Structure formats: structure tokens, C-alpha cells
Amino acid sequence: MYPERRMRRLRRRRLLPLFAEHHLRPDQLIAPLFVDEGADAPVPIPSMPGHVRHSLGSITIATQQLFDSGIRAVLLFGVPLIKDAEASSAFDDTGVVQSAVRRIRESVPDMVVCTDVCACEYTDTGQCGIVGTSADGSLELQNDPSLVLMQRIAVSHARAGADIVAPSCMLDGMVGAIRAALDDAGHQETLIMAYSSKFASALYGPFRDAASSGCTSGDRTTYQINPANGREAFVESALDAAEGADVLMVKPAGPYLDVIARVRHLDLPVAAYQVSGEYAMIRAAAERGWLDERAAALESLVAIRRAGADLIITYFAQDMARWLAEGA
Numbered sequence: 453m454y455p456e457r458r459m460r461r462l463r464r465r466r467l468l469p470l471f472a473e474h475h476l477r478p479d480q481l482i483a484p485l486f487v488d489e490g491a492d493a494p495v496p497i498p499s500m501p502g503h504v505r506h507s508l509g510s511i512t513i514a515t516q517q518l519f520d521s522g523i524r525a526v527l528l529f530g531v532p533l534i535k536d537a538e539a540s541s542a543f544d545d546t547g548v549v550q551s552a553v554r555r556i557r558e559s560v561p562d563m564v565v566c567t568d569v570c571a572c573e574y575t576d577t578g579q580c581g582i583v584g585t586s587a588d589g590s591l592e593l594q595n596d597p598s599l600v601l602m603q604r605i606a607v608s609h610a611r612a613g614a615d616i617v618a619p620s621c622m623l624d625g626m627v628g629a630i631r632a633a634l635d636d637a638g639h640q641e642t643l644i645m646a647y648s649s650k651f652a653s654a655l656y657g658p659f660r661d662a663a664s665s666g667c668t669s670g671d672r673t674t675y676q677i678n679p680a681n682g683r684e685a686f687v688e689s690a691l692d693a694a695e696g697a698d699v700l701m702v703k704p705a706g707p708y709l710d711v712i713a714r715v716r717h718l719d720l721p722v723a724a725y726q727v728s729g730e731y732a733m734i735r736a737a738a739e740r741g742w743l744d745e746r747a748a749a750l751e752s753l754v755a756i757r758r759a760g761a762d763l764i765i766t767y768f769a770q771d772m773a774r775w776l777a778e779g780a
């Protein structure tokens with residue numbers, strides 16, 4: 453027929469699966485999990501329906517369930533009992549994340565355990581590291597003292613058995629400093645998944661409720677990237693690659709597909725973090741009957757894959773694994 457008929461020929465219903473350019477599989481998804489030192493049982497998170505802050509007891513059960521549904525990696529966030537200026541419970545070998553890692557490694561040994569390396573859940577300011585007075589008299593995140601803190605946190609996670617540490621503080625020199633500290637401590641095999649393109653996004657709101665990690669004063673705009681800056685995100689990612697990152701992350705995901713496509717060219721594995729706000733928007737609209745949750749979630753994740761992400765960190769991980777098994 454006419455050549456212009458070709459496009460719809462490719463879309464004949466029975467042939468559709470044959471020509472799908474991208475597929476979603478559960479083993480491409482990483483499930484974020486919260487573990488709360490003060491919880492004896494799972495505590496629901498109001499702004500993230502379907503998600504809870506786990507206790508040390510329930511985290512292993514949840515991890516086993518994820519594994520059974522086909523998910524092969526989790527990313528742990530800790531909610532400590534004590535916050536202070538030095539974030540001291542963040543690098544405590546008996547801290548909540550370290551304990552959770554040990555339990556998971558023991559009870560679900562084939563699950564890949566990633567840990568978020570940051571201080572905002574552990575500082576009394578809610579800032580991502582050590583705060584001090586800058587030249588103009590304002591309080592600011594201090595780069596180099598915070599690097600030492602991140603080295604301690606990462607090494608304590610690796611010592612507990614984390615497979616992958618994921619530093620998310622956006623300090624200069626973060627990846628190089630952590631790589632050196634891990635190597636010095638004998639953890640050459642621990643990977644670094646760097647939050648390289650982490651934007652100062654409004655979409656982290658539900659997470660900050662979940663992890664009670666909001667800033668008590670100020671914001672994160674002096675270290676997270678301005679959402680207007682794609683070129684800067686690429687440079688930041690290239691620096692992290694040069695410093696020895698094993699995986700580069702883009703966060704948030706959906707509104708930053710151009711950044712994912714760009715970072716793809718650095719030829720390292722790319723992970724995209726579909727953040728709490730992206731999840732909450734779909735969930736909330738679905739609860740009102742305004743969106744088909746399963747279809748919207750699937751479309752959002754396939755689009756992130758199409759842009760070039762190898763891995764997706766998503767709060768839909770468990771549901772999506774089930775939907776895919778049902779033939780979504």
C-alpha cells in the first residue's frame with residue numbers, strides 16, 4: 453500500500469508486543485523502605501498511602517515479600533530516635549540503618565541492599581550535613597566537615613553489609629571522598645550509587661514527612677541543583693563518574709527525562725528516582741478516581757526507561773511487580 457500506512461501496520465493489535473521498544477521488569481526496580489528506630493510495629497505514612505515506617509522487626513518481612521514478588525534491591529532510609537548537630541546516630545554501628553542492613557543480609561541474603569548516605573534525618577537542623585557560619589554570617593552547610601561525616605556513614609553501612617551506598621548530600625568531592633574511605637576500610641567491593649543530578653525539588657515533600665527530615669530553617673538550594681539547570685546536572689554527573697561512581701542517579705525522574713537522556717551518554721549505569729511527590733500525585737489522583745493508577749504508574753515508569761534509565765527507584769515497586777505478573 454502507501455508507505456504512509458506503515459505506522460499503523462506496526463500497531464496492529466496482535467503485533468504490538470513484538471514492536472515494543474522498552475519493557476519493564478521487576479528486577480529493574482528498587483524499592484525504597486523506611487526503618488524507624490522508635491517503632492515497634494509498622495506506622496502508616498499519611499502522605500504516602502500504601503507505605504509505612506517499618507520497625508526493625510517488620511523490615512525483614514517486607515523485604516522478603518518484595519523479594520518474593522521479583523524485586524531484587526531495596527534502598528533503606530533511617531529514622532533515628534536521636535538527632536544532634538553532628539548526626540552522630542548516622543554513623544553508629546548499632547544505628548537503625550546498620551541494624552536493619554544486618555538483619556536483611558541475614559534473613560534475605562539474595563536481596564541487594566542499598567543505603568541512603570545523608571545526614572538530614574539525623575541532624576537537629578534537618579540539613580544534609582554539618583552546618584556552620586559562612587563568610588556573610590549566614591548558616592550554611594559546610595562542605596569539608598560534612599565530607600568526613602559522609603565517609604563515616606558510608607563505611608559504617610558497608611561494615612554492616614550494604615552492597616551499595618547512595619550518597620545524597622550533593623557535597624563537592626562527595627564520591628571521591630567516600631570511595632577513598634571505603635577502600636581504606638577494606639570495602640573495595642561496595643558500590644557507590646551517587647545521587648549526581650539531585651535537584652532542589654518541591655517533589656520531596658511527602659518523603660520529608662515520612663522521614664521527618666525537613667529543614668528546621670533554610671532550604672537545600674545551596675547544594676541541590678536548580679531545576680532550571682540541565683547542563684550543570686550533566687557536569688555534576690561527569691564529575692561523580694570521574695571520582696569513581698559506579699551508578700549515576702537522576703532525581704526526581706519524570707520531570708527530568710532530558711537529564712536522564714543526557715547522563716546516559718556517560719556510559720555508566722543510570723538510576724532514576726521517581727520521588728515521593730511523583731508517587732503521591734498519581735496516588736492522590738487515583739484515589740479521587742481521576743486517573744487509572746496502574747496505567748498511569750506503568751506509563752510513568754516506561755517513560756523513564758525510554759529516556760535511558762537502567763534502574764528505577766520507585767514507591768510503586770511492589771505494586772508494579774504484582775501488576776506485571778498479572779500481565780500489565
Ligand code: PBG
Binds near residue numbers: 658728
Ligand atoms: C536525603 C534524601 C531525600 C530524598 C532521598 N534522599 C530528601 C531530600 O533531599 O530532602 C527524597 C526522596 C523522595 O522524595 O522520595 N537527602
Ligand code: ZN
Binds near residue numbers: 571572573579620621
Ligand atoms: Zn539529605
